[in-house]
Amino acid sequence: MALSTSDLKKLSWQLRADLLDMVYQNDGHLGGPLSSLDILNTIYFSDIFKFSKKSPKPTDDNFILSAGHLATALYVVLAHKLYFDKKKLATFSHFKSILEGHVSTTVPGVSYSSGSLGQGLSFAAGLALGNLLDKKNKFTLCLTSDGEHQEGQTWEAAMFASKYKLKNLINIVDHNKYQIDGSLEDIMPLDDLAQKYISFGWTVKEVDGHDYKKLLKIFQISKLSNYPTCIIAHTTFAKGVSFAHFDYKYHDLKNLDPTLYQLAKNEISKHLN
Numbered sequence: 623m624a625l626s627t628s629d630l631k632k633l634s635w636q637l638r639a640d641l642l643d644m645v646y647q648n649d650g651h652l653g654g655p656l657s658s659l660d661i662l663n664t665i666y667f668s669d670i671f672k673f674s675k676k677s678p679k680p681t682d683d684n685f686i687l688s689a690g691h692l693a694t695a696l697y698v699v700l701a702h703k704l705y706f707d708k709k710k711l712a713t714f715s716h717f718k719s720i721l722e723g724h725v726s727t728t729v730p731g732v733s734y735s736s737g738s739l740g741q742g743l744s745f746a747a748g749l750a751l752g753n754l755l756d757k758k759n760k761f762t763l764c765l766t767s768d769g770e771h772q773e774g775q776t777w778e779a780a781m782f783a784s785k786y787k788l789k790n791l792i793n794i795v796d797h798n799k800y801q802i803d804g805s806l807e808d809i810m811p812l813d814d815l816a817q818k819y820i821s822f823g824w825t826v827k828e829v830d831g832h833d834y835k836k837l838l839k840i841f842q843i844s845k846l847s848n849y850p851t852c853i854i855a856h857t858t859f860a861k862g863v864s865f866a867h868f869d870y871k872y873h874d875l876k877n878l879d880p881t882l883y884q885l886a887k888n889e890i891s892k893h894l895n
């Protein structure tokens with residue numbers, strides 16, 4: 623059964639709690655995974671797209687995580703989807719664990735390994751074209767980070783998707799405005815990202831990437847487009863851990879000392895009952 627908006631919100635705090643523990647106890651990234659979590663939650667736990675419970679099926683829609691370092695977010699979502707035992711989250715990034723530090727096809731439900739940024743939209747576009755040619759009634763969703771839009775290959779994929787009118791392709795950009803070494807504005811601004819996608823022939827929608835009601839609506843509308851759709855989701859870096867909001871130092875684990883971990887845990891716990 624699909625979750626309601628309030629159920630999705632409730633679940634998002636449990637996902638954040640699990641993500642924080644997994645990263646603190648092991649390794650991994652924080653800022654981007656926390657900013658993209660509500661998007662992933664909506665994709666997998668609303669009934670707008672088809673992602674089977676317990677184990678993925680060939681008839682399911684496709685999901686491609688292009689920004690492989692957001693693996694921590696996808697793994698907690700897939701664990702809650704019951705694609706693998708939640709206990710495995712404690713093995714994240716361990717030698718021989720299926721849960722590698724960057725997203726990997728060793729994990730049930732993952733069909734694309736990534737970590738080298740900027741390539742996932744190309745893979746997703748190829749998959750979408752294949753589905754169109756095979757007359758498969760499937761959507762291909764791709765989650766890209768804003769930092770990946772500084773890489774040329776992303777724009778080659780955008781051209782390709784437009785040429786082949788991939789109406790079954792939806793690229794969601796986690797636009798948190800930060801990357802590994804600072805803000806996008808300081809390092810390499812994207813300027814008017816929406817206009818860029820429009821000029822490449824895409825349908826473009828912008829949304830608050832933490833507003834479940836709006837996310838549900840925008841995903842529903844995107845399924846009706848005759849062109850590839852780019853959803854620019856404006857998100858808050860490290861959403862849910864307020865001391866880390868807008869602070870690129872929390873891109874990954876390295877600045878999260880025990881005191882800060884406890885602070886973050888307390889803040890997230892307030893939303894759990």
Ligand SMILES: Cc1ncc(C[n+]2csc(CCOP(=O)(O)OP(=O)(O)O)c2C)c(N)n1
Pocket residue numbers: 653654655689691737738739740767768769770798800801802803873
């Ligand atoms: C091709 C490539 N270049 C560099 C890196 C190193 N790297 C890892 S994460 C990252 C930041 C990318 O920005 P974004 O994904 O927007 O970061 P976030 O929002 O997660 O902080 C970089 C440069 C990489 N993984 N792949």
